[in-house]
Amino acid sequence: MTSLSPLVSVVIPTYNRPVYLKQAIESACQQTYSNLEIIVADDCSPESPEELVRSFNDPRIRFIRHPKNLGNGDNIAKAFQLAKGKYVAPLNDDDLWEPTFLEQLVPPLEVNPDLPAAFCNYYVADADGTINLRETEIGTRRWKREHLKEGIYQPFVHLGLIMKSFWASSYVVLRKTDIVWEELEGIGPFWDYFLVYLACREGKGAYYCPERLARYRKHEGAEHRTNGRKNPEGKIRKSMSGIVCCEHFLSDPRVSEYWNYFENHLASRYTSVALGLLWLGESKMARDYLIKAFNYKKTDWKTILAFGLSFIPEPLAFRLGIATQARARPIN
Numbered sequence: 001m002t003s004l005s006p007l008v009s010v011v012i013p014t015y016n017r018p019v020y021l022k023q024a025i026e027s028a029c030q031q032t033y034s035n036l037e038i039i040v041a042d043d044c045s046p047e048s049p050e051e052l053v054r055s056f057n058d059p060r061i062r063f064i065r066h067p068k069n070l071g072n073g074d075n076i077a078k079a080f081q082l083a084k085g086k087y088v089a090p091l092n093d094d095d096l097w098e099p100t101f102l103e104q105l106v107p108p109l110e111v112n113p114d115l116p117a118a119f120c121n122y123y124v125a126d127a128d129g130t131i132n133l134r135e136t137e138i139g140t141r142r143w144k145r146e147h148l149k150e151g152i153y154q155p156f157v158h159l160g161l162i163m164k165s166f167w168a169s170s171y172v173v174l175r176k177t178d179i180v181w182e183e184l185e186g187i188g189p190f191w192d193y194f195l196v197y198l199a200c201r202e203g204k205g206a207y208y209c210p211e212r213l214a215r216y217r218k219h220e221g222a223e224h225r226t227n228g229r230k231n232p233e234g235k236i237r238k239s240m241s242g243i244v245c246c247e248h249f250l251s252d253p254r255v256s257e258y259w260n261y262f263e264n265h266l267a268s269r270y271t272s273v274a275l276g277l278l279w280l281g282e283s284k285m286a287r288d289y290l291i292k293a294f295n296y297k298k299t300d301w302k303t304i305l306a307f308g309l310s311f312i313p314e315p316l317a318f319r320l321g322i323a324t325q326a327r328a329r330p331i332n
Contacts, residue, residue, distance in 0.1 A: 270292045
């Protein structure tokens, strides 16, 4: 890295996870690429982490705290807009970077000024941050990265939005001027998926580094683990975010090649909202969403079963709903 290395804005959204947040900030501060600012955006945690953040005594760190809870999507959307760097790199407060993350992902963007994004592969880690090699390999195969070679992929709509091989939460560096950051507001939990869309919709390319430069931490408090039958409100919130994304994609002719996929995905999200509403006893509202799902996917067994449950007296529907949720495969 030289003195002419461009400024990178690291954005860390956080809510009520001080132990993990401390480790995330440490991994950002320990980057071998030092020309960076670190924006820690607290979404009105019950106990402010400001003292923890200040304890780093690092002038590169900026702390902002919202006076009310915005949700993780709007929290990070607001923080992105404060970034001063040529490049922006999001880092979830429960994830970690390897020391050379920025050092390896910034240069390809400097050499290729037409690229909006550079992605990397990553490890899966346990709650304590220890790398789990078995889960890492499973994740790599699940998201079809095992055969991806280093280099530029253009366009990357299919890899980013359909295969979901590229993630924009803690494993990407983005060129700030290529993203309309204001469009992230109101997206919700799927902000990272929508961010991939913002980067790929113009048909530009992305650089991919197969080296694992980050750690995705799996733990019980993670967003993806709090959206099932134990938390129907969370399930609804996440599914509504998916609906917003799909409806936006279906209005964009630049990705029309994949409209059939997005229609099926939209139907699945409508069904997920309905299942959450059934858990809350909102049968009539659930039927409204199931009817929307039928408009896109008329033969889905889970939608048909949920529609039947919406007419059954609540106690029985609740018991049957438990079985339905247990059998249902999570929608990715």
